[in-house]
Amino acid sequence: MLKKVIKKSIKKPIKKVLIKVMVAIFPLLLLIVIVSVTSLIIIGSNGNTENSGIDMGTSNVSAPVLAWKPQVEKYAKQFGIPEYVNLILALIQQESGGTAIDVMQSSEGAFNTKYSKLPNGITDPDYSIFCGVQEFKEALKKAGVKNINDTKNISLALQTYNFGEGFISFANSRGGYSLAVAKEFSSMQAQKVGWSSYGDADYVAHVFQYYKSNPNTNTNTNIKGGSGKLAKVIQIAQAQKGKEYIWGASGPNTFDCSGFVYYCYQQSGYKIERSTAQFYYDNSTKTTTPEIGDLVFFGTVSNIHHIGMYIGDGIMINAPKSNDVVKIQSYKRSDLAGFGKYNGK
CATH class of the missing domain: 1.10.530.10 (Lysozyme)
Structure with missing residues (x-):
């Protein structure tokens, strides 16, 4: 009997303390929920996620x-x-x-x-x-x-x-x-x-x-520069922004990296065959001073695994990878293999 009385006497103060704690922290929890929901709404309306690669305004x-x-x-x-x-x-x-x-x-x-x-x-x-x-x-x-x-x-x-x-x-x-x-x-x-x-x-x-x-430097959609056919290459490349990457595709609605280069060069009047990034590396004149529209290669000399097109200021336009879209990105990566001018006319 004494034990039951002691237990009851202990439970009542604990219950009161718990109630006071809940009352004290409830407003804080509510504030956290409101801030979280507000943040989601702002992110949702902005649409400019860091990884989108698309200038959406x-x-x-x-x-x-x-x-x-x-x-x-x-x-x-x-x-x-x-x-x-x-x-x-x-x-x-x-x-x-x-x-x-x-x-x-x-x-x-x-x-x-x-x-x-x-x-x-x-x-x-x-x-x-x-x-x-x-x-x-x-x-x-x-x-x-x-x-x-x-x-x-x-x-x-x-x-x-x-x-x-x-x-x-x-x-x-x-x-x-x-x-x-x-x-x-x-x-x-x-x-x-x-x-x-x-x-x-x-x-x-x-x-x-x-x-x-x-508009910003990472999603520049008004690239100026290049000359002759290279200027046309970049004009065509810009028009493909936002189109989906599909392995093996070469346009006009989906691309992989080499298919994107092939499409833009071919549509600009170059004599170019549909091939791999390695082929384009092997058939280009290497340069350390690329011109807008020239090629950017990634990998090693014997294993070029990705290709894009130089547009100046440390950036390129490319079709990056699966579940992504044609977009502008930095080419400053550890696997950068260099730049080249395509040898085709």
């Missing part, structure tokens, strides 16, 4: 829009424009704020073959993004966008997404996109169809308020 969008990022990433990758994920999120912010079922307002576009072509006709948000990403890719292509930092032509593509394909030829006949051209087209179309207004002439500014491009 940054988006400043709402939580409802950010919730659609996995679907945007999925279809942007599927249709070959992964570097435009954050710009597409900004577009969604302007189109629907992420809260409409027709998330990208793509029901009236050419890629919608399942639902009504009327505004908000799509009743499946995933399908809306599926169509909208393709619609935007088509606009990028027809607007002649060179890369993610080609702001003028991206502006033309964005306004085309809002106005429709007819805007491209109209704008190009007037020197390309400008706000004045957009307003002129809007006014002309409104009169033509008998509406008080047509589209959003300020659409580009409205989208860009949620997006900022992020």
Whole structure:
């Protein structure tokens, strides 16, 4: 009996102490959870992960829009424009704020073959993004966008997404996109169809308020230099950024390292056969002063296992490895074997 009383007398103070401790640390635990969740949201909206190798810019969008990022990433990758994920999120912010079922307002576009072509006709948000990403890719292509930092032509593509394909030829006949051209087209179309207004002439500014491009030396997408065919090589190489690495592939949609070099050189007019990094090493003139567009080799003289193209300032453009994409990286590695000028004409 005495033992039971002693046990009870000990348990009560311990219980009180534990309760006090929990009360004291609960706010701290809650703060940790809030900070962790906030960090995840910021990382998710930024999209500029250190290992991505793609200049994606940054988006400043709402939580409802950010919730659609996995679907945007999925279809942007599927249709070959992964570097435009954050710009597409900004577009969604302007189109629907992420809260409409027709998330990208793509029901009236050419890629919608399942639902009504009327505004908000799509009743499946995933399908809306599926169509909208393709619609935007088509606009990028027809607007002649060179890369993610080609702001003028991206502006033309964005306004085309809002106005429709007819805007491209109209704008190009007037020197390309400008706000004045957009307003002129809007006014002309409104009169033509008998509406008080047509589209959003300020659409580009409205989208860009949620997006900022992020050029830097590691993801430079406006490489200048090289001469003759080498300048063309780099121009073509830049256009392949973000495309997936597949072993043995040599374009136009997937590449391995040697296939990437072959594609860019062959498309630039060089007489070059599809071969290995070792073959290109053996058939190049070695140099210690490479020119933009020249080859960068990795491995040893008898075992060259990787190849890229020199673009200056300690960086190269290459197709690195499986589960990666064509991108710009530093060539300053321990396995650097040197530089070469391809001997083909």
